[in-house]
Amino acid sequence: MSASDAVDATGVSRAEFCAIACAEVFRGDGEVxxxxxxxxxxxxxxxxxxxxxxxxxxxxGDAALVDGxxxxxxxPxxxxxxxxxxxxxxxxxxxxxxxxxxxxxxxxxxxxxxxxSAIGDWARxxxxxxxxxxxxxxxxxxxxxxxxxxxxxxxxxxxxDVVCGVGYARAASAGPAATRFHQIRHVxxxxxxxxxxxxxxxxxxxxVHPGVTIGEIIGATGFELVVPDAVPETRxxxxxxxxxxxxxxxxxxxxxxxxxx
Amino acid sequence: MADKRLTLDELVxxxxxxxxxxxxxxxxxRKPMAAVRAILRSDLSDLTVVSYGGPDVGxxxxxxxxxxxxxxxxxxxxxxxxxxxxxxxxxxxIEAMEIDEGMFYLGLFAAAQRVPFLPTRAGLGSDVMxxxxxxxxxxxxxDDGEELVAMPALRLDAAVIHVNRADASGSGQIxxxxxxxxxxxxxxxxxxxxxxxRIIATNQFASEGALQTMCISRLLTDGVVETPGGAxxxxxxxxxxxxxxxxxxxxxxxxxxxxxxxFTKEYLEADEAGYQAAIETPDGGAS
Numbered sequence: 227m228s229a230s231d232a233v234d235a236t237g238v239s240r241a242e243f244c245a246i247a248c249a250e251v252f253r254g255d256g257e258v259x260x261x262x263x264x265x266x267x268x269x270x271x272x273x274x275x276x277x278x279x280x281x282x283x284x285x286x287g288d289a290a291l292v293d294g295x296x297x298x299x300x301x302p303x304x305x306x307x308x309x310x311x312x313x314x315x316x317x318x319x320x321x322x323x324x325x326x327x328x329x330x331x332x333x334x335x336x337x338x339x340x341x342x343s344a345i346g347d348w349a350r351x352x353x354x355x356x357x358x359x360x361x362x363x364x365x366x367x368x369x370x371x372x373x374x375x376x377x378x379x380x381x382x383x384x385x386x387d388v389v390c391g392v393g394y395a396r397a398a399s400a401g402p403a404a405t406r407f408h409q410i411r412h413v414x415x416x417x418x419x420x421x422x423x424x425x426x427x428x429x430x431x432x433x434v435h436p437g438v439t440i441g442e443i444i445g446a447t448g449f450e451l452v453v454p455d456a457v458p459e460t461r462x463x464x465x466x467x468x469x470x471x472x473x474x475x476x477x478x479x480x481x482x483x484x485x486x487x
Numbered sequence: 488m489a490d491k492r493l494t495l496d497e498l499v500x501x502x503x504x505x506x507x508x509x510x511x512x513x514x515x516x517r518k519p520m521a522a523v524r525a526i527l528r529s530d531l532s533d534l535t536v537v538s539y540g541g542p543d544v545g546x547x548x549x550x551x552x553x554x555x556x557x558x559x560x561x562x563x564x565x566x567x568x569x570x571x572x573x574x575x576x577x578x579x580x581i582e583a584m585e586i587d588e589g590m591f592y593l594g595l596f597a598a599a600q601r602v603p604f605l606p607t608r609a610g611l612g613s614d615v616m617x618x619x620x621x622x623x624x625x626x627x628x629x630d631d632g633e634e635l636v637a638m639p640a641l642r643l644d645a646a647v648i649h650v651n652r653a654d655a656s657g658s659g660q661i662x663x664x665x666x667x668x669x670x671x672x673x674x675x676x677x678x679x680x681x682x683x684x685r686i687i688a689t690n691q692f693a694s695e696g697a698l699q700t701m702c703i704s705r706l707l708t709d710g711v712v713e714t715p716g717g718a719x720x721x722x723x724x725x726x727x728x729x730x731x732x733x734x735x736x737x738x739x740x741x742x743x744x745x746x747x748x749x750f751t752k753e754y755l756e757a758d759e760a761g762y763q764a765a766i767e768t769p770d771g772g773a774s
Contacts, residue, residue: 353577362615
């Protein structure tokens with residue numbers, strides 16, 4: 227990606243489009259726990275909470291739920307705590323379904339499977355990653371989306387090496403208990419936004435970030451994407467949203483370290 | 488009341504090679520590291536380690552103590568993965584049971600309740616079922632007929648946790664924000680051990696924290712060991728936070744055999760008092 231296409235004519239950075247795209251993941255949610263891994267998702271959840279999804283419940287990333295939407299990197303003393311949420315209670319929330327999550331993915335595939343466990347053969351991996359973590363249980367119990375800050379043919383693959391987060395085809399093959407609460411909502415990358423709103427539930431281009439071409443996205447994807455005849459651009463932030471991102475939620479500009487301007 | 492105080496050596500003396508051992512804490516937080524270091528110095532081997540994994544798993548793998556790890560993740564929190572665990576997996580040195588972290592919770596819960604399994608949706612459709620072929624599903628006996636994962640009980644021969652305060656009869660107090668699953672590790676185990684920053688008189692608990700911080704009852708413990716700094720280098724808030732500098736040195740030392748043997752020599756060969764002295768006055772050998 228060259229510097230010239232990172233900022234569009236309106237002066238909105240790519241990282242800011244990513245934050246807006248992540249905020250959109252929470253649109254229409256009522257009182258659910260928003261969990262967000264990565265900088266753009268953390269910004270997006272806070273932005274949604276302060277604007278169009280005011281009932282969202284945010285966490286402090288440790289063992290508490292917080293009131294309002296603290297800035298990224300806020301000190302613990304700056305937080306207003308509203309409830310105790312240790313890990314054991316997090317599972318109560320996960321299994322109740324009252325959660326909307328953006329996880330990261332080392333690999334993601336055409337039907338929405340995600341991998342954070344290992345690269346290569348699981349039995350003797352080329353690279354051991356962190357482990358499946360809560361991905362199997364999350365995806366089967368509540369709405370899940372993904373954030374991939376580095377969209378390449380190595381992250382967007384035909385088939386993931388280890389299915390951690392469960393995609394549509396795998397959920398369907400596991401039966402009604404698996405599909406009942408399963409929804410992979412969006413995949414947000416540094417290039418665009420994707421969903422599974424096709425008859426056979428395979429990945430579709432939902433929007434491209436301004437400054438990115440469809441050709442670029444296709445070239446960076448290791449499988450055949452569904453590309454509608456007319457693909458919109460990821461929406462612009464409102465002036466209020468831009469003000470919140472730049473001056474309230476991320477005054478230190480952490481977003482630009484994740485997605486280079 | 489029984490006096491359950493032990494020394495670290497006595498605790499390790501209760502363990503046997505081949506045992507399945509649960510280790511409390513989460514990632515690089517409130518790990519019973521003094522007990523782990525004592526295991527490193529022992530003759531124990533062929534252990535199956537059950538853990539919300541952090542450097543406890545890495546150190547035991549590095550010392551060749553481990554036959555198998557049961558985990559949902561192994562992470563150092565501020566560093567995504569543990570280098571020794573990574574190496575052990577990539578060289579095939581250990582067996583692995585990798586499961587969803589909620590399944591892990593239910594496995595401990597089932598063992599603590601003395602039931603063979605607990606049903607859950609977690610795992611359905613994922614490769615957790617493929618890489619653990621011993622896992623079974625069960626069909627609901629009720630009208631819904633749902634097919635769910637039957638998470639088997641994770642029964643432990645022994646468990647070790649680390650808490651902020653304890654008394655001599657084995658009640659424990661966790662002053663940090665998250666008790667994690669420590670209670671369930673103890674509940675799932677035959678022999679139950681707790682290390683603590685400080686052993687205090689029972690009547691001092693109330694001045695340390697509110698009733699809900701007194702979360703480990705003596706019904707759950709067989710032995711308690713006072714190990715000040717016993718969670719180092721993992722976090723043990725509010726007593727101390729993670730020693731990020733030391734953790735970085737641990738990660739860096741793992742990169743080369745020479746540096747790892749220097750690190751081992753400097754920090755891990757002496758007893759716990761020697762370790763605590765070495766981290767007070769680092770001579771730079773590990774960095």
